[in-house]
Amino acid sequence: MMLEDGLVLSAYLFSIGIYGLITSRNMVRALMCLELILNAVNINFVTFSDFFDSRQLKGNIFSIFVIAIAAAEAAIGPAIVSSIYRNRKSTRINQSNLLNN
Amino acid sequence: MDLPEPLHDFLLVFLGSCLVLGSLGVVFFTNPIFSAFSLGLVLVCISLFYILSNSHFVAAAQLLIYVGAINVLILFAVMFMNGSEYHQDSHLFTVGGGITLMVCTSIFVSLITTIPDTSWYGLIWTTRPNQIIEQDLISTSQQIGVHLSTDFFLPFELISIILLAALIGAIVVARQ
Numbered sequence: 001m002m003l004e005d006g007l008v009l010s011a012y013l014f015s016i017g018i019y020g021l022i023t024s025r026n027m028v029r030a031l032m033c034l035e036l037i038l039n040a041v042n043i044n045f046v047t048f049s050d051f052f053d054s055r056q057l058k059g060n061i062f063s064i065f066v067i068a069i070a071a072a073e074a075a076i077g078p079a080i081v082s083s084i085y086r087n088r089k090s091t092r093i094n095q096s097n098l099l100n101n
Numbered sequence: 102m103d104l105p106e107p108l109h110d111f112l113l114v115f116l117g118s119c120l121v122l123g124s125l126g127v128v129f130f131t132n133p134i135f136s137a138f139s140l141g142l143v144l145v146c147i148s149l150f151y152i153l154s155n156s157h158f159v160a161a162a163q164l165l166i167y168v169g170a171i172n173v174l175i176l177f178a179v180m181f182m183n184g185s186e187y188h189q190d191s192h193l194f195t196v197g198g199g200i201t202l203m204v205c206t207s208i209f210v211s212l213i214t215t216i217p218d219t220s221w222y223g224l225i226w227t228t229r230p231n232q233i234i235e236q237d238l239i240s241t242s243q244q245i246g247v248h249l250s251t252d253f254f255l256p257f258e259l260i261s262i263i264l265l266a267a268l269i270g271a272i273v274v275a276r277q
Contacts, residue, residue: 003221004216005117007212008213008216009117009120011208011212011213013124014208015208018201018208019128022197023128028137028182029136033128036124039144042159043147051221051225055244060158060245065260067162067163070167072267075267075271076267078178079270079272081178082181083275086277091182
């Protein structure tokens with residue numbers, strides 16, 4: 001069934017995104033895992049919208065909003081990472097303590 | 102999409118296996134460039150999955166924005182900030198990694214066991230009857246456009262303001 005396949009896929013993407021987001025030491029890889037989590041949310045929205053709301057398609061509109069927010073996040077994230085890299089010469093997460101001193 | 106049943110199932114299994122392997126590659130490749138390309142594969146497969154579930158507009162938006170913009174931006178970020186860092190980045194298992202793996206597997210297993218137990222077909226009869234009144238003569242892209250310009254008009258404008266502010270902020274942070 002299409003609904004349960006979509007839900008299982010999105011659960012898989014969500015859990016592996018959480019795992020990668022917590023355990024990755026590279027900031028850019030953490031951003032990639034964040035994209036995975038947002039995509040899991042989008043798959044849920046689109047699957048439910050196709051299955052329950054196939055006339056009005058409001059889930060599609062919410063997934064477009066999520067895509068726009070992800071675009072804003074993907075513009076901000078590498079900018080911050082490159083600014084940290086310029087100051088620290090490193091993109092490891094556990095070495096970014098610029099607020100400390 | 103109205104495909105014959107075996108073709109639909111084959112496409113679903115193919116896309117699902119690409120998604121599973123690609124997202125494993127995003128997390129577990131040691132070179133960040135490989136994992137960025139693997140992320141691109143995952144995003145393309147998700148876009149094809151949207152086409153399979155009748156959402157063509159979202160599929161086009163996913164392909165344009167995620168693959169065309171976000172993935173290219175992440176590739177640029179990886180290429181700007183490559184160093185000799187990935188050699189230390191090899192995944193030696195620590196205690197935190199083990200705990201995280203356990204927690205994520207338990208989340209996944211609980212979701213997997215919850216999804217087939219829920220009676221989705223009981224829900225569908227509560228939502229279907231009041232949709233008969235809605236007009237269904239226009240296509241889905243026109244439907245999305247009508248919603249975006251009538252009852253989702255304010256969030257649409259707010260999204261544009263957020264995008265403008267985010268782009269200006271990104272330029273200000275990354276400049277120097």
